Amino acid sequence: MNAPLGALDRPNSYIGRSVSRPNAKRLLAGRGRYVTDLVLPRMLHAAFLRSPYAHARIVSIDLDEARAMPGVRLIATGADLAKLCKPWVGTLDHFKGMKSASQLPLPVDEVSWSGQAVVAIVAESRAQAEDAAEAISVEFEELPVVSDIDRAREAGADRAASTIEDNLCFTSRLDTGGIDEIFASAFHVVEEEFHFGRHTAVTLEPRAIVADWDASEGKLTVHHATQTPYQFQDLYARHYSIPEVNVRVVAPDIGGSFGMKLHVYHEDMAVIGLSMLCGRPVKFVADRIESFVSDIHARDHRVHARMAVDGDGTILAMDVDDVTAIGAFSTYPRTSAVEGNQVIRLMGAPYRFRNYRAGLSVVFQNKVQTSQYRAVGHPIACAVTERLVDMAAEKAGLDPAAMRERNLIADDAYPCDSPTGYKFEALSHQESLTKLKALMNYDALRGEQAALRQRGVHRGIGIASFVEISNPSPAFYGIGGARISAQDGALLKMTPSGEVRCLISVTEQGQGTETIIGQIVADQLGVAHERVRVITGDTEVTPHGGATWACRGAGIGGETALQAARKLRGNIMSLAAAILQAKPGELDMRDGVVVDALSGAERISLAEIARIAYFRSDTLPPDASAQLSVAHHYAPQGYPFAFTNGIQGCHVELDAETGFVKILKHWVVEDCGRIINPLLVDEQVRGGVVQGLGAAFFEECLYDENGQLTNGSLADYLVPMACEMPDIVIGHIETPTADTALGAKGCGEAGTAAASAAALNAVNDAMSPFGASIAQIPMTPARLLKALGTI
Amino acid sequence: MSATHPVSLSVNGEQISRLVEPRETLADFLRRDLQLTGTHTGCEMGVCGACLVLMDGRPVHACLTFAVQASGAVVETVEGLSESAEIADLQRTFHERNALQCGFCTPGMLVSAHGLLTRPGVPSREEIRDALSGNYCRCTGYEAIVDAIETVARRRSAGERAARFLEEPA
Numbered sequence: 026m027n028a029p030l031g032a033l034d035r036p037n038s039y040i041g042r043s044v045s046r047p048n049a050k051r052l053l054a055g056r057g058r059y060v061t062d063l064v065l066p067r068m069l070h071a072a073f074l075r076s077p078y079a080h081a082r083i084v085s086i087d088l089d090e091a092r093a094m095p096g097v098r099l100i101a102t103g104a105d106l107a108k109l110c111k112p113w114v115g116t117l118d119h120f121k122g123m124k125s126a127s128q129l130p131l132p133v134d135e136v137s138w139s140g141q142a143v144v145a146i147v148a149e150s151r152a153q154a155e156d157a158a159e160a161i162s163v164e165f166e167e168l169p170v171v172s173d174i175d176r177a178r179e180a181g182a183d184r185a186a187s188t189i190e191d192n193l194c195f196t197s198r199l200d201t202g203g204i205d206e207i208f209a210s211a212f213h214v215v216e217e218e219f220h221f222g223r224h225t226a227v228t229l230e231p232r233a234i235v236a237d238w239d240a241s242e243g244k245l246t247v248h249h250a251t252q253t254p255y256q257f258q259d260l261y262a263r264h265y266s267i268p269e270v271n272v273r274v275v276a277p278d279i280g281g282s283f284g285m286k287l288h289v290y291h292e293d294m295a296v297i298g299l300s301m302l303c304g305r306p307v308k309f310v311a312d313r314i315e316s317f318v319s320d321i322h323a324r325d326h327r328v329h330a331r332m333a334v335d336g337d338g339t340i341l342a343m344d345v346d347d348v349t350a351i352g353a354f355s356t357y358p359r360t361s362a363v364e365g366n367q368v369i370r371l372m373g374a375p376y377r378f379r380n381y382r383a384g385l386s387v388v389f390q391n392k393v394q395t396s397q398y399r400a401v402g403h404p405i406a407c408a409v410t411e412r413l414v415d416m417a418a419e420k421a422g423l424d425p426a427a428m429r430e431r432n433l434i435a436d437d438a439y440p441c442d443s444p445t446g447y448k449f450e451a452l453s454h455q456e457s458l459t460k461l462k463a464l465m466n467y468d469a470l471r472g473e474q475a476a477l478r479q480r481g482v483h484r485g486i487g488i489a490s491f492v493e494i495s496n497p498s499p500a501f502y503g504i505g506g507a508r509i510s511a512q513d514g515a516l517l518k519m520t521p522s523g524e525v526r527c528l529i530s531v532t533e534q535g536q537g538t539e540t541i542i543g544q545i546v547a548d549q550l551g552v553a554h555e556r557v558r559v560i561t562g563d564t565e566v567t568p569h570g571g572a573t574w575a576c577r578g579a580g581i582g583g584e585t586a587l588q589a590a591r592k593l594r595g596n597i598m599s600l601a602a603a604i605l606q607a608k609p610g611e612l613d614m615r616d617g618v619v620v621d622a623l624s625g626a627e628r629i630s631l632a633e634i635a636r637i638a639y640f641r642s643d644t645l646p647p648d649a650s651a652q653l654s655v656a657h658h659y660a661p662q663g664y665p666f667a668f669t670n671g672i673q674g675c676h677v678e679l680d681a682e683t684g685f686v687k688i689l690k691h692w693v694v695e696d697c698g699r700i701i702n703p704l705l706v707d708e709q710v711r712g713g714v715v716q717g718l719g720a721a722f723f724e725e726c727l728y729d730e731n732g733q734l735t736n737g738s739l740a741d742y743l744v745p746m747a748c749e750m751p752d753i754v755i756g757h758i759e760t761p762t763a764d765t766a767l768g769a770k771g772c773g774e775a776g777t778a779a780a781s782a783a784a785l786n787a788v789n790d791a792m793s794p795f796g797a798s799i800a801q802i803p804m805t806p807a808r809l810l811k812a813l814g815t816i
Numbered sequence: 817m818s819a820t821h822p823v824s825l826s827v828n829g830e831q832i833s834r835l836v837e838p839r840e841t842l843a844d845f846l847r848r849d850l851q852l853t854g855t856h857t858g859c860e861m862g863v864c865g866a867c868l869v870l871m872d873g874r875p876v877h878a879c880l881t882f883a884v885q886a887s888g889a890v891v892e893t894v895e896g897l898s899e900s901a902e903i904a905d906l907q908r909t910f911h912e913r914n915a916l917q918c919g920f921c922t923p924g925m926l927v928s929a930h931g932l933l934t935r936p937g938v939p940s941r942e943e944i945r946d947a948l949s950g951n952y953c954r955c956t957g958y959e960a961i962v963d964a965i966e967t968v969a970r971r972r973s974a975g976e977r978a979a980r981f982l983e984e985p986a
Contacts, residue, residue, distance in 0.1 A: 045911050052919025053907040054982055055854020055894030059920065062853035152839070229858045229866055229920040229954050280856070280920030281954050313859045535917030535955055704914045711957030712917065739859040739952075747948035747958040752941075776957070 036616045037551050039544035040767075043704035044554060046540040048533070057278040060233035060250040065306040068235065069098055071299055072154035072309075073142035073292055074161050075318065079172075079391040079732025080185065080353075081136050081165035086144060091160040096153030099303050100161070101145045103131035106298040111264045113289065115355035117505030120362050123195040123387075125355035126186040130295035136165070137186050137353030138391050139733050140318025145295050147307055170732040171390045174327065174350050178388060185353040185389035194355055195362040195387040199369060201444050204382040207342045211333035215416035220801040221405050222725035223325040226398050227744055230280020231311040232320060234293050236300035244271045245297065250279050252532055253287040253572045258564045259508050260289060260358065261297055276562035279534045283399040283716070285320050287574055289357040292319065317737035322726050323398035325350050326368060326405050332413040333380075338421035340432045342380035343373045345409065349395075350388045356396035358507045362387045364395070367402030367494065370445040373410050374492035375454050375670065376432045381444035391732040397574075399716055403493060403778035411489040411782040412800065415789065425488055425786070426467055429458055429672075433490060447492075450663075452670040453758045454490055457694040461488065464692050464756050465674045478794060484689070485791025487675045489782035495576035495697075495771025496667035499660070512660030513582050514568025515589040517546065519597065519653040521639040523617060523632030525550065525557045527589070530570025531582030532562045536773060537705035538578045542586045544701055545767070549590035550597075551614035552631065568656060576771020579701055580667050581659065584765040589657035596652045601634055603649035663764035671695030671758075671775050673714070675783035676751075679791040681813055684806030686788060688718060688751045695775045696758040699768035706772050707755045713776020714753050719745040721781035721802050823887040827852070828896025836883040843867045843878035845886075846893060854894035854923045858952065865951035868924040869893050875931040894923035898982060903930050905968050905978030915964040917955030925951050929965045938973045941966055 051057060088100050112127045131142055144161055148154035169183035176182055177192040185192055208214055235248040245267050249257055254274040262269040279286065292309055300307040311319060326349045333341040347368050351361035369383035418428035433454040434441065442448045461467070467486075474484050502509040515529040527546050533539045539559040547554035561567060570585075571577060594614060601619040602609040605628055613622040619629045637644060638651035645651065661667070674692040679685075693710055700706050723743035727736045736742050761768025781802050789798050792813065799812040810816045820835035827850060834849055843860075846852040846869070858866035860879045867878040870892040897903045903926050909915070916922045925948070932939060932947040939947065944965050945958070953961060971978075 045914065049911055049914070049916055049919065050907075050982070052916060052922055053910055053926070054898045055852075055923050057854070057919045059853075059856075061856070062847070064851075152837075227952075227954060229864060229918065229952060230856070231858075279918060280858075281918040283954070313861070535919060537914075537917075708914050708917070708956050708960050711959050712955045713957075715957040716954070738861065739863040740861055744952050744954070746952065747945040747962065748942075750945070750958050753957060753959055 037547055037553060039548040039554055040699070040701050042544070042702065044540060044544055044702055046537050048539050052278065059230055059278045059280050060235060060248050061230055061310050063235050063248050065235060065237060068306040068308055069147045069149065069303055070151040070154050071145055071147050071296055071307050072151060072158050074144040074146065074158045074163065076136035076139060076141045076143050076165070078136060078165050078167055079139040079170045080168040082168060083132065083134050083136065083143065084164040084166050087162045091146065091157040094153065094157040094160055096149035097146060097157045098149065099147040099299065101299060101302060103129055103133040106130040106295055107133060109265060109298045109301060110294060113264065113357045115357035115360050117360050117502070117507060119505040120195050120360065123362060124189060125194060126188045126353065128291065128354055128357065130291050130298060135187055138393055140393065142292050142295065145299055147299050147303055172392070172728065172730060172732055174348050174388050174390065177390055178386065185391050189389065192389040193386065194351060194389055197366060197369065197385040199381060199383045199445055201379065201381050204342055204344050204380060207380050208331065208333045208344060211341055212336040213334040213417060213420040214331055215334070215413050215420060216331035217412060217416065217800045219328040219330065219409050221324045221326040222803055223322045223395070224720055224724035225317065225320055225322045225726055226283045226285035228281030228283060228285055231313060231316045232286060232290060233310040234296050235306055235308045236296045237306040238300040238304065240304055243267065246273045246275070247297065248275045248277065251276050251286045252282045252534060252574050254532065254562055254564050255530065255569050255572060256287065256509055264294065265297055265301070273565045276532055282534045284397045284401070284574060288321055288359065288396050290319060313739055314737060317742065318393060318734055321356060321396040321398060322393050323364065323395050324405065324720070325395055328405065328409050330409045330413060332417050334417040334421060338418065338423045338428055338431050340376055340378040340417065342378060345369060345372050345383040347383065348386045348388060350390045350392065352392050352394035353389055354394060356394045358509065359397055359502065361394060361396045363397055364402045368405045370447060371402055371406035371492060372445065374406070374443050374447065375434065375490040377434050379444050392728060399713065400774035400777035403491065403774055404717060404720060404781045407489055407491045407779045408782035408785050408802065412785055412789070415786050426458065426462055429488065429490060433458060447668065448664055449668050450762055450764070451760050452492065452668060453696045453760050454670055456758050457670060457672045457696060458490065460756050460758065461672045461674050461692055461694045464694065464754055470676065483679045483681055483791045483794065485677045485679060485787040485789065487783045487786025487790055488672060489779040489786060490672045491670065491779035493669040493771065493774045493778050494666050495669055495774070496580035496661055497575050497577065498665045500665045510569060510571040512658050513570035513585040514656065514658040515585045516568055516656050517589045517593045517654065519593065519631070519635050521635050523630060523635040525552060526560060527557060527586060528560045528567045529582060529586060530567050530572055531578045532573045534573065536578065536709050537702060538573055538582065540705065541579055541583060541701040545583050545586045546590045549587055550594050552617045556617060568658065576773045579769040580765065580771055581661060583701060583769050584767045585657065585659040587767045588659050589655055592655045592657055596655060597631065597634060600638060600649060600651055601629055603646050604634065604637060605629060661764065667698070667762050667764065667770040669695065669697050669770045669775065671779070673779040673783040675787040677784065677787040677791055679788060681795065684809035686722060686804065686809070688749070690751045690754070691780065692754045693776060694756040694758065695772060696760050697772035697775065698759065698770035699761040700757060700759060701769055709773055710755055710776040711753045713773065714780040715745050715750055717777040717780025718750065718784060721784035721804060723803055725803050821884050823883055825886050825888060826890045828892055828899065838882065838884055840883045841879050842881040842883050842886050845883035846878060852893045852895050856920050856923060858920065865924040865928060866921050868927040870927060875927050894926060897926070897930065901980045904981040905971060906930060906964070907981040908978050909964040909967050913960045913964040915956060915960040921951060921953045925953065925961060932965070933969055933972060938969045
């Protein structure tokens with residue numbers, strides 16, 4: 026099913042073309058409409074009093090003084106909202122034995138992390154709500170804080186929440202058998218303990234929500250900065266017992282999400298109840314300080330791993346133990362166990378070896394919840410694997426590139442599966458490596474490195490192969506009982522002027538979803554893309570679907586649009602044939618005009634077809650059916666995931682005296698299948714790389730032993746800046762998936778998946794003359810100096 | 817806390833007089849009192865650059881400036897700079913080069929870029945990256961932004977003026 030689509034010499038052939046984003050123009054003009062900007066009539070503002078303790082019992086709350094403060098309209102506690110909102114538990118059925126403490130919008134008697142919202146204040150202005158929050162006094166009784174992941178797992182340890190039996194949220198094991206014997210007899214064994222810091226998404230627009238309960242209609246409208254409006258429509262309906270048909274969730278322009286804005290947050294759930302209690306719209310925008318203590322964090326893994334290698338450098342086996350700490354409860358509805366699960370399943374994924382053993386422990390502690398953030402689990406699996414591959418290469422006396430040539434899965438070996446159970450349709454690891462070496466001028470770079478070392482300049486070169494998970498099927502969430510859709514829906518309508526509106530369930534956060542959907546629809550119909558308007562992010566008008574996450578926008582959303590466009594095209598052609606008394610097969614559609622397929626002679630324009638259909642149906646033949654709107658849904662049915670692959674290279678220079686690392690250049694070769702818009706793919710990959718380099722060098726949520734976040738502001742938490750980031754060279758291989766006509770997979774995680782691994786290898790390469798090494802990210806100057814033995 | 821003070825200033829060429837609380841920031845004043853929501857607040861502590869506006873011709877953090885401090889000043893926001901077409905070349909090149917994704921940092925980026933390009937000379941890529949150190953972008957990876965500014969710098973130094981940006985068809 027991979028006939029070449031829209032050859033670029035055809036009119037309106039947009040698949041594969043760099044088209045600028047029409048919707049970017051309003052953002053450039055300052056006319057974006059973010060939830061943060063929204064003002065509704067009679068709208069009130071919510072602020073939250075937050076727990077100063079990481080773990081405490083709420084003894085009493087005194088609201089009298091605050092209630093009398095100017096502008097205050099409502100103050101609500103956990104008990105008030107518990108009367109309206111059903112509790113939730115963040116577990117999935119297919120994660121056997123998983124447990125988590127039940128959650129309410131605001132706690133009734135126990136707080137389990139520092140920064141947890143305790144009391145909601147609603148006032149005429151945000152400033153008045155914050156003033157009133159200062160007048161509330163809450164008496165807390167401190168409880169033991171669980172922070173250390175080993176002590177948390179000891180028998181009889183203090184618990185992170187009083188309603189759980191112990192601090193083990195979930196465990197999992199994978200074992201292909203005979204691992205101990207393989208390691209015992211292996212020629213080389215390399216082993217390391219890796220530490221991955223907690224970090225967070227830092228979307229430039231913080232979380233924002235406006236809930237508007239209209240008691241007269243029993244209707245809830247929520248303007249919500251989220252990737253997944255349908256998921257929230259379902260959740261608000263269920264937890265507040267409102268018929269789903271009366272719940273509308275609108276996701277307008279979103280100031281970045283990266284997975285962070287698709288989880289349930291206590292404040293957001295509270296705001297729904299606050300609007301119901303006030304009978305007025307209520308707005309909450311997290312400020313940056315609140316974001317740090319309430320947005321999900323991610324990573325926080327300690328991985329002990331070893332690799333067994335033959336005398337010639339052939340990888341034989343991996344043995345992995347991952348312990349990850351997730352906060353005091355598991356995030357709803359996607360859980361906090363998916364990252365660990367993907368870590369142990371993505372280990373070694375690019376390589377041929379067949380023997381594997383892994384253990385995963387997901388541990389509760391009194392910190393902010395962790396959950397899915399861009400490239401879930403990938404950077405950890407990739408960094409562990411790729412560092413071990415480099416260590417093994419050194420033992421085997423092979424160059425890192427040669428080591429990979431020897432061990433990467435051959436490009437003609439597909440379909441195949443991984444020892445962890447993933448099924449790969451078609452990947453291109455070897456071709457990607459060849460292309461990367463050419464892009465980097467790898468051999469010359471090695472030569473330069475050797476020469477510079479003589480002069481005391483310490484440069485490092487790191488490479489990292491990766492596999493990326495995209496386009497998950499229902500086997501991901503649906504099977505676990507979560508009402509998160511794996512399908513998407515599109516509604517295509519021809520207007521009376523012969524233009525096209527496409528309402529589709531995938532959503533836009535700036536990556537260009539609306540642009541590529543417009544390109545696909547225009548391409549398939551044969552109209553100029555300026556004649557197609559794409560509408561997303563409003564549950565009232567778009568069909569129900571999974572929306573945009575896990576890189577499903579192009580692969581699943583794109584295929585949905587393609588199939589819908591083909592359906593509409595069929596309807597238009599039958600109608601045109603009826604009007605022209607021709608056979609549909611004799612006609613073609615080009616540039617908004619139905620033409621004779623052979624001669625290209627114009628027969629009738631779309632505008633004329635639409636005019637007749639909408640205004641002069643009396644002139645149509647009696648059996649002609651003018652169906653100029655079509656609805657279509659598509660769900661992936663072939664492979665459970667559309668895996669993609671690629672490889673990255675990183676070139677750094679280490680100042681051994683200061684521990685500072687300058688990133689000189691970064692390269693990515695990635696294979697996301699059919700590329701719909703190279704301009705958008707390249708910049709999305711670059712953005713992903715920078716988030717990965719942030720994790721590698723800068724970003725970390727630092728806690729003290731009392732569970733207090735000590736760097737929770739943008740002045741203290743380091744985000745990569747333009748001056749620290751290198752130019753990033755992108756190359757592509759295109760291996761389309763045969764599961765769809767479009768052939769597209771995903772590209773949003775690719776950059777983040779391997780950037781930190783490539784950087785880790787590059788820094789270790791730079792440190793090798795000193796006999797030093799590091800197995801922890803972020804690689805801060807202090808950690809590097811410690812590794813070098815300087816401090 | 818709530819006693820208001822009169823302020824009078826020029827915003828995007830219009831003379832504005834309002835009563836404001838002393839604690840109200842210029843960012844909140846622009847966004848809330850004047851509905852100029854193109855100015856964004858990302859950190860409210862002068863780090864991220866999303867709130868940058870021109871005050872008397874110089875980029876300032878609207879989140880670190882109190883509205884009362886802007887009394888008597890000339891303030892230009894992304895809305896005004898768009899309408900006057902002063903940054904049309906930057907907007908056009910950002911659009912062509914896809915130098916934005918979510919767009920939340922973009923107004924601040926444009927103000928920084930405009931501030932940089934009003935200085936004499938053609939900045940190098942390194943100088944552009946350095947000048948953007950006070951502007952966080954979480955989406956693009958910065959490269960397209962640097963490319964776009966570099967292109968405009970060269971075009972401006974060659975004396976090219978861009979046509980208006982906003983009226984063009986998407």
